[in-house]
Amino acid sequence: MKIKTLVAMLVLSAGATTAIAQDASNCNSNSSISHEAVRAGNFKDAYTPWKAVLENCPTLRFYTFTDGYKILKGLMAQIKDKNNPEYKKYFDELMNTHDLRIKYTDEFLAKGTKVSSADEALGIKAVDYIALAPKIDVNQAYQWLSQSVNAVKAESAAATIFYFLQMSLDKLKADPSHKEQFIQDYLAASEYADAAIAAETSEAKKKNLQGIKDNLVALFVNSGTADCESLQGIYGPKVEANQTDLEYLKKVIDIMKMMKCTESEAYQQAAYYSYKIEPTAEAATGCAYQAFKKGDIDGAVKFFDEAVNLETDNVAKAEKAYAAAAVLASAKKLSQARAYCQKAIGFNENYGAPYILIANLYAMSPNWSDENALNKCTYFAVIDKLQRAKQVDPSVAEEANKLIGRYSGHTPQAKDLFMLGYKQGDRITIGGWIGETTTIR
Helix, strand or coil: CHHHHHHHHHHHHHHHHHHHHHHHHHHHHHHHHHHHHHHCCCHHHHHHHHHHHHHHCCCCCCHHHHHHHHHHHHHHHCCCCCCCHHHHHHHHHHHHHHHHHHHCHHHHHHCCCCCCCHHHHHHHHHHHHHHHCCCCCHHHHHHHHHHHHHHHHHHCCHHHHHHHHHHHHHHHHHCHHHHHHHHHHHHHHHHHHHHHHHHCCCHHHHHHHHHHHHHHHHHHHCCCCCCHHHHHHHHHHHHHHCCCCHHHHHHHHHHHHHCCCCCCHHHHHHHHHHHHHCCCHHHHHHHHHHHHHCCCHHHHHHHHHHHHHHCCCHHHHHHHHHHHHHHHHHCCCHHHHHHHHHHHHHHCCCCCHHHHHHHHHHHHCCCCCCCHHHHHCHHHHHHHHHHHHHHHCHHHHHHHHHHHHHHHCCCCCHHHHHCCCCCCCCEEECCCCCCCEEECC
């Protein structure tokens, strides 16, 4: 009895081994057949053996999935009507293929196969869904893309980043309450695109990424959320409701600053509440703008001073020192304003704006002598600063040239200076608070 049982077990075992070997053989055979058919562009003949591999041995080779995408998209392309039942069948199979590819990601990675992460694959699925679905569920597409992009970040495919913001905009069109999230999505997408551009070494790919970034900006600008009034409407009430939430306040500060809405109440209040919790350079800057808006010049300068001290980046220090100079200039505190311009230049010697402001300060105060011709020599000093501005900072050249053209008309005539004992090429010191030496032209 025992011998019969043993023999029976051996027979069954041999049969099972043969069946397993046959299955493996069929998988390899079907995989080769379908793969060759795909390479030849023959998607119809590739479909059945590929389907058998996907159902019976999906992790045999990774190209089962990449081939599957080509096969199903190729077959769908031959059907013009997206509502055709056969098209819908292939579309559902495409989504299922994406799902299986995501499901088996860890298994492929464990075998040493170089594949993208499940989150990145989800983004690829979403892009195919948007392009090929008979009817798009915007909320579903947005959910997939949001999960993918915010996990993969700068390593996301360019199309994934773009469609993430596009779907967010489509949600906004259907639901105005999505406005704040749309702005956050724009900031995130822009950050990831910028990081991808900075990391890319291929000029062609960098150009493509820059095109995507330009499209993101266009989506945002055309969304109706990009003006300061809209941002104030969104964040004004929420700043008050979140005045103890430092993370939220910092987001508001960053958004309003990026959109150049530093005169908005929401920005200034967010900065004030943020400053009370944790004094930072940006929070102090916001408090400075708030003080200036209230007419408190000394208070504004005090906060700008603190912002400069808290800031670690010299370029940013220069911008804050320059802002203090502009505040002082508005109050006609000319000598103090120049001192802050000089501070700004000390932090960033290639910063043209402070030179332009000094030029304008000099032009505001040209009268230091009883001789009108000597007073007009002040404009030589003005032009010196404008020339220096465009020399160190080409980005301000257009503005500097316009001012040079304007102020050149105020310089003295040679005959008037000759009567005072001066000629072209002579050096002259401008009196009063200016106290600078310039050359007569």
